[in-house]
Amino acid sequence: MDKIGPLCRTVEDCAWVFDAIRGADPLDLAAVDAPFRFSAHSPINGKKIGILRNEFETPSDAEVRKILADALKVLAGLGLILEEVYLDDFPYQDIARYTINVEAACVFEPLWTSGKIDRLINKQRAIDWSAARLLPATDYLKMQRVRAEICDYASRLFKKYAALVAPSTAAPAALVEELAAVNSVAAAAATIVNGNGGSSAFGNVTGMPAISVPCGFTAAGLPLGIVFLGPAFDEAGILRLAYAYEQANHWHERHPKLYRMTILTRLEQWKESGAITSMQFDAISELVRKDRFSVFFELNALFYLGVLSFVAGVAWVIQTYLSTLGDTAILSGLTLLLCLSFSYCFSRALPYSPGQMESPNLAFDYVLYLGCLLFAVELAYLETRFHLMQSEWDYYLLFSSVLFFGLAYRFDNRFVLSLALSTLAGWFGLRISRFAFSYGESLRPYALVYGVLVASIGIWLHRCGIKKHFTETYLHIASNVLFGALISGIIARESPWLYLMGLLGLAGIATVEGIRFRRFAFVAYGVLYGYIGMSVRLLRNVRIDSTAALSYLIVSGMLVILSTILLARRFGSEE
Amino acid sequence: MLESSQSARLEAELQVDLRRTNNFLRGVLFLFTGLIVAASVLLTITVFDLDDELLLATTTGIAGILFFALLECLVSRFRLYRFGVEEAFAVAAAVLLSVSGAAIASTLRGNRPGEFPALVALCIGALSAFGIYRRFGYVYAAFAAMICAAGIPFQMALSAEVQRFLVAAMLTLVFVVVRSKRLQNASEHPGDEYGIIPASAWAGLYFVLNLQMSFGRIEGWFYWGTYVMIWFLPPYLGLSRQPWDPILLGIFLMAAVITLRRWLSKGPDSRRYGFTPVRLLTGDSRLLTFVSTASAAFQPEVPAPTSAPGKPDFSGGRSGGAGASGSF
Numbered sequence A: 001m002d003k004i005g006p007l008c009r010t011v012e013d014c015a016w017v018f019d020a021i022r023g024a025d026p027l028d029l030a031a032v033d034a035p036f037r038f039s040a041h042s043p044i045n046g047k048k049i050g051i052l053r054n055e056f057e058t059p060s061d062a063e064v065r066k067i068l069a070d071a072l073k074v075l076a077g078l079g080l081i082l083e084e085v086y087l088d089d090f091p092y093q094d095i096a097r098y099t100i101n102v103e104a105a106c107v108f109e110p111l112w113t114s115g116k117i118d119r120l121i122n123k124q125r126a127i128d129w130s131a132a133r134l135l136p137a138t139d140y141l142k143m144q145r146v147r148a149e150i151c152d153y154a155s156r157l158f159k160k161y162a163a164l165v166a167p168s169t170a171a172p173a174a175l176v177e178e179l180a181a182v183n184s185v186a187a188a189a190a191t192i193v194n195g196n197g198g199s200s201a202f203g204n205v206t207g208m209p210a211i212s213v214p215c216g217f218t219a220a221g222l223p224l225g226i227v228f229l230g231p232a233f234d235e236a237g238i239l240r241l242a243y244a245y246e247q248a249n250h251w252h253e254r255h256p257k258l259y260r261m262t263i264l265t266r267l268e269q270w271k272e273s274g275a276i277t278s279m280q281f282d283a284i285s286e287l288v289r290k291d292r293f294s295v296f297f298e299l300n301a302l303f304y305l306g307v308l309s310f311v312a313g314v315a316w317v318i319q320t321y322l323s324t325l326g327d328t329a330i331l332s333g334l335t336l337l338l339c340l341s342f343s344y345c346f347s348r349a350l351p352y353s354p355g356q357m358e359s360p361n362l363a364f365d366y367v368l369y370l371g372c373l374l375f376a377v378e379l380a381y382l383e384t385r386f387h388l389m390q391s392e393w394d395y396y397l398l399f400s401s402v403l404f405f406g407l408a409y410r411f412d413n414r415f416v417l418s419l420a421l422s423t424l425a426g427w428f429g430l431r432i433s434r435f436a437f438s439y440g441e442s443l444r445p446y447a448l449v450y451g452v453l454v455a456s457i458g459i460w461l462h463r464c465g466i467k468k469h470f471t472e473t474y475l476h477i478a479s480n481v482l483f484g485a486l487i488s489g490i491i492a493r494e495s496p497w498l499y500l501m502g503l504l505g506l507a508g509i510a511t512v513e514g515i516r517f518r519r520f521a522f523v524a525y526g527v528l529y530g531y532i533g534m535s536v537r538l539l540r541n542v543r544i545d546s547t548a549a550l551s552y553l554i555v556s557g558m559l560v561i562l563s564t565i566l567l568a569r570r571f572g573s574e575e
Numbered sequence B: 001m002l003e004s005s006q007s008a009r010l011e012a013e014l015q016v017d018l019r020r021t022n023n024f025l026r027g028v029l030f031l032f033t034g035l036i037v038a039a040s041v042l043l044t045i046t047v048f049d050l051d052d053e054l055l056l057a058t059t060t061g062i063a064g065i066l067f068f069a070l071l072e073c074l075v076s077r078f079r080l081y082r083f084g085v086e087e088a089f090a091v092a093a094a095v096l097l098s099v100s101g102a103a104i105a106s107t108l109r110g111n112r113p114g115e116f117p118a119l120v121a122l123c124i125g126a127l128s129a130f131g132i133y134r135r136f137g138y139v140y141a142a143f144a145a146m147i148c149a150a151g152i153p154f155q156m157a158l159s160a161e162v163q164r165f166l167v168a169a170m171l172t173l174v175f176v177v178v179r180s181k182r183l184q185n186a187s188e189h190p191g192d193e194y195g196i197i198p199a200s201a202w203a204g205l206y207f208v209l210n211l212q213m214s215f216g217r218i219e220g221w222f223y224w225g226t227y228v229m230i231w232f233l234p235p236y237l238g239l240s241r242q243p244w245d246p247i248l249l250g251i252f253l254m255a256a257v258i259t260l261r262r263w264l265s266k267g268p269d270s271r272r273y274g275f276t277p278v279r280l281l282t283g284d285s286r287l288l289t290f291v292s293t294a295s296a297a298f299q300p301e302v303p304a305p306t307s308a309p310g311k312p313d314f315s316g317g318r319s320g321g322a323g324a325s326g327s328f
Helices: A011-021 A053-057 A062-077 A092-107 A109-113 A123-132 A137-160 A176-181 A184-191 A198-206 A235-247 A263-273 A278-288 A296-320 A322-348 A362-386 A395-411 A414-427 A444-463 A468-491 A496-516 A520-538 A547-571 B004-013 B023-047 B053-076 B085-109 B116-136 B139-151 B160-184 B191-209 B221-229 B233-238 B245-265 B282-297
Strands: A048-052 A081-085 A163-167 A210-217 A223-229
Touching: A011 A210, A011 A235, A048 A053, A048 A137, A053 A062, A053 A163, A062 A081, A062 A163, A062 A210, A062 A223, A062 A235, A092 A109, A092 A123, A092 A137, A092 A198, A137 A198, A163 A198, A163 A235, A198 A210, A198 A223, A210 A235, A223 A235, A263 A278, A296 A322, A296 A362, A296 B245, A296 B282, A322 A362, A362 A395, A362 A414, A362 B245, A395 A414, A414 A444, A414 A468, A414 B282, A444 A468, A468 A496, A468 A520, A468 B282, A496 A520, A520 A547, A520 B023, A547 B023, B023 B053, B023 B085, B053 B085, B053 B116, B085 B116, B085 B139, B116 B139, B139 B160, B139 B191, B160 B191
Parallel strands: A048 A081, A048 A163
Antiparallel strands: A163 A223, A210 A223
């Protein structure tokens, strides 16, 4: 009893789709190849239309009734002859419902035999179809006899009228939420416009074609429609009438206001669903609306730049006015600033903790950093002027480094920790700031020792539970130094394969451990440095613009990309 | 702001069907895709021995179009979003099309002198970068478009004043248009991105009007006319430098930060006009951690090993000192 048809934006679209799907179907013996000739401009003037008056009067809502009445006026304005029709009193709704249920019970019989009927989400369907299996055959036959009478009645009716017109439903379309709240039977009952089932049941029982088109909207923006029912195989006729009606207004051009999902609306949804509390909503929405904007990083960055600029200026002044100022003034000034800085830090510091500590205030970390830099300047000045350590001058670096480590741990300051690590590198003879892979031959072993030492200290302190948040700083610096030293070894003439093995081993460790601990910077180090080292070795005696070298770069690059994509797909945007 | 259990639940609701990755792998993918693109184009040129400019232009032009098509395919079909690979294709497409345009312009120019190829390259670069920004929303493409467009007047035979005026007008237009868009999308995407572009345009405006900072030196009414557009630096840049300048700048920065922080903190709920000095997001700390680790690059200068001056060698006085010598 189901009637299959297209659901489209316009009547013309429906005609196109219908033309495509109509016709005989070897898998459906009930389908026939009837002719279909739709013409949007064929004349309709003077055609007689039956208005199912009962159904137009059933809606209790005055707004709905007005919309439907207006629709009839539009139809009259198209030159159609409207006549009121009252359908004969047949049990349209009962016949339609039970016949459909019996059909469904038949089609879905495997659900009973397999016991899966209980798994239907819509329990009402399961009940209806189960009940339909118990319907006596005599009752079913009686229904079909009445149905034949109805079809005969419909044939007579459509000899008089080109189409019947009725409201699609007695009420505006329901909201999705409301439909979900009721079962299908209740929802269907809400749309029945009169006691015997109305036009929809009449159309179902007789199998006559029908088309519903929008005919207006309520003040709440919910649509209403009217349905055109036509004689058997006259789809083209009712499409033509529906098209004429559609063109006489613009209801079909209106569409629901597109729901724009914004951050704030999503937050509101979460609040309403209880996913976040009202306080959380307030705090987050404040940030989204920019009602609260943190300048924490900007202030810190400016303070850091201020300290660097100040120390650079101090060093420049000393260098320029060395002879004018004199040792006493310079050393007194530096010592005074140094003492002020450190005394400020010691007086304001919170008690030591092996865990992460918040700074007492914004300036605290930078005053400490300033003190450390001034200390370095003062030592440099002392050595330059008085040559206290002479050839042993590099012990200043070791001493400074130890002091900076102590201060970094005491005051939980990562800037000072970085200073300590770079100063220690200086003691090893390395300059971290110099972007060059070619460490001198004599320095390479020191660079390797430094890298291993720094990494070991970082890991050991992490295992001891001391300032675990410092570990990454150690590992970043150690990784870059080690990779740089190994690459410089590959470039060098002596035992490059040994360095290459070491580099690949380290790259492997960085990649695997980076993935393991979700620290993708180390994965990037492993891939990049490993590739650079290997390529440097393999392309050693090949011109970079040669076919071989370029082919190598393409193929090897693709391999790297493929493996990185696999990684990226596995971890998504996880940082 | 959220409990970890909440965070996991909400994150699950925010899953989209885009392929994304973290910034580190994105960087790796970008670099290697760029490497492959460059190697592929160079290989084509090498294999087919394309030393003719027109052939070179055709090759790079076709390659640019091809990479743009690949970019489109990767984004629309494979749903890549800030994945590195497609971004490298975007950059490659813009660069190759510019190179192609420059090569064609060079052949058309013949032996005539002038900046025609550079002009064409910048025009194509600006257009293609802008197109990429409009289509894919890469903010750096908008920067590139601005920079290329800003370079165009400098390739034309115009007076320096007119060149700078044109660039300033263009940047002002960008500022006004994008800022109005930003106001329309204040709290929603891409509001923040719209915030970056006018800020860059403003910085560019400062640069191009501040004749002391940019290349060339022009004096006269135009220079003084730009004075109203600029703040602290131009008068300073006109003065002679002093060694204590960095000290003053440092003190100024530190004092400004402390004053600003105190002023903001004393506002209701530790904020004024919406600005707060308090850290709100973990991301701010991560950024600071990155800066502090990178600060290891600022290794303090150490005194070079110097040998102590030897004892003065007076070699024995001959003209006084009662015969005093060095040993004395």
